[in-house]
Amino acid sequence: MLLRRITEHVKAQNWFAVGLDFIIVVVGVFIGIQVANWNASRADHDLANRYVIQLAGDIRSDIVDIETGLRTSTWRYAALSTLLEKAGLPLPNSTANPERTFVMPTVTFENEYPAALISAASYTRFLDSDRPAYSSLVSAGNANLLDKMPSFHCVLAYYAAHDESRKFEDRLLLFRTDLVRAQHDAGVSIAGDLTEQEVIEKIKSNEPFAATIASYRVFSYFHLNVLGSLHRQAEELLVTLETNGSACGNSGPPAL
DSSP states (O other): HHHHHHHHHHTTTTHHHHHHHHHHHHHHHHHHHHHHHHHHHHHHHHHHHHHHHHHHHHHHHHHHHHHHHHHHHHHHHHHHHHHHHTTOOOOSSSOOOOEEEEEOOOOOOOOOOGHHHHHHHHHHOOOOOOHHHHHHHHTOOOHHHHHHHHTTTHHHHHHHHHHHHHHHHHHHHHHHHHHHHHHHHOOOOOOOOOOHHHHHHHHHOHHHHHHHHHHHHHHHHHHHHHHHHHHHHHHHHHHHHHOOOOOOSOOOOOOO
């Protein structure tokens, strides 16, 4: 209809009307584009907000997972300390690297089954690697969507720290493997078929076994540092996500 009207105005050489029709067409196209862009932007904002909610849910699950790891790692560290103490062997309360000295805490081993001491010493629980919301968000590859999430750089920093924590646990597994091998060489099974006193006597009489326990105790202490740092970062990120903020918190890398 508009095209027919423009044609009629051209035939009539009514250039003012032609110009007016042209302006109407341009304005209509412009408004249509703006409305489309607004709708797309609003859809991106809605999708970004849904992702933030999902990310917050994943971080809550991570916090529970990390807290479980902290409890079990503390339990393991206490068991290793108790084995050395009961065997009458040195129990260093500090360790050091070229930059600083670390004070190792004294933790009491609590278990109603004393024979389980050696099993607790080798018990290791690793972090869960599930991150469904983050994986979905990254695989979508929508840069516009990421721009609408002020906290995304904090999310990247957190998962980078989580990956580094997992790499540390890979090294922890090597120490655990050494411990189990040393136990078996000393005739000690994690099944708990020996009494506590029999295990203590094995440690006293086997220097490589005792040295492996001492080394694994130090590495377990650093595992506590790693998990503690990651826990603080996860809690700070959760606050950032829940408030739709952009500050990543003050947690630094773990002390190693």
